[in-house]
Amino acid sequence: MEKEVKRLKLHGFNNLTKSLSFNMYDICYTKTVADREAYLQYIDEQYNADRLTEILTNVSNIIGANILNIAKQDYEPQGASVTILIAEGCLHSVGAEDNSSAPGPLPETVLAHLDKSHITVHTYPEYNPIGGISTFRADIDVSTCGEISPLKALNYLIHSFDTDIMTIDYRVRGFTRDITGHKLFIDHNITSIQDYIPELVKEHYQMIDVNVYQENIFHTKCKLKDFDLDNYLFGLSKEQLHPGEVKRIEAKLRHEMDEIFYGKNMDRINL
Template identity: 65%
Template sequence: MPVNPPKPKSPKDIKIQLQGFNNLTKSLSFNIYDICYAKTDKHTQRYIEYIDEAYDAERLTQILTDVADIIGANILNIARQDYEPQGASVTMLISEEPISSEALSNTMAPGPLPDAIVAHLDKSHLTVHTYPESHPDNGISTFRVDIDVSTCGRISPLKALNYLIHCFDSDIVTMDYRVRGFTRDKKGKKHYIDHKINSIQNYIAKDTKSKYQMIDVNVYQENIFHTKMMLSDFDLDNYLFDEKATDFTKSEREKIKKQVQHEMLEIFYSQNLQNL
């Protein structure tokens, strides 16, 4: 159940003179999961190979480059690696791109895709890591992507959220957003957050939210926000690799459906549930 204490009064976007640089740190961390059923060991291996190729270090670098464009960042350095037998990582160091203050926005609204946004970022980083894996004996495979977008300054990394969700086949998404530290105005007063927020959901497009079951756990007084998403509709064909639902008998389809949904629920609730 959501744990939402009474909402305190949130400050408006800071429009006062600060003492030096706005050094609030805003961090968005989230995990994206893609679930798949692969009929045989050979299918499982092909699925892992497919994922490893589709989301290799080069592709992930392009995704993070697009994120940098969304939030208006200069890329200072890129470190990337494809691992054996599978998986990849990319880390970018970034700095702010000079943009007029009129372009800055922390409003609680979904961030558009990269061809429609100009924003502002200060020195920080973007990272992405992938983790393909499979169950040893029941045909279930999962692909997890861990992404961190950390910014310093006025803009929130939540503006890149919609783009990242759409970059991957997102069956389940777990997101954490936190504002750390403080910035000080000319009078010496500390500000621990510089924009209104009561839920990460406010930054997700309406059509995306309509497709997911969502829950929040927010700790407003600590500027910590947590949201989980799981696809609501279930079409078995979307979870089969190299197979179609019609390739299975009715009883097989029902068994596979239960296995996949069981896997999704365990990930969504972060706990092992009773075996089917």
């Protein structure tokens, strides 16, 4: 028997604005200039504007939005952006809105009510001119007004990218009123963004939380624990490298990942 969902009785429309920022990094070692250019070309093709539009369209379906407009652009020499405007919509669904602190679908149709919100993505292929490290970054923002939280799309986003490092922010702004006129500054319980990430995913990441509960601001950083050098090499394999070079490249990659994860330049070791 399905558990009955207790719904808030509001005065008019739910005016709370809920914003999810999902920031991911993919790190790679490119030994030569040719390898670096090939990696950037691969990323550009793998995450071009059409592919990103498909991902954001699926996010729209997960949170139950009607798409009003899509603007997309591939850039030269690399990078892409997509912006989707979404409006209030009702999609057929089994059951009511789900605001529980649990991972969202991958994906399933969810009923939601949204009004004049947006979803955006921008990509930033980048490389270090010294040392052979190349980085791909994607920033996705999902902003909704309504009952369902954009955190329900987080599980799908995590599985849509090859992610070494994730920085995730969630915030709730404004207020809505119940039928007695009482202000509600948040309409669902949340202790951490980690509540919306599956356990099988969390097992693979080192995670740090910074939460400001009185301001409805939530922040989680994740760094992949598993480290197999072959997953970070482009254009060659570990077997082709001298043991000393393997050690040096691994140190470079770990140093790069630590700087991104902790958000600061760190003392350089002998790389």
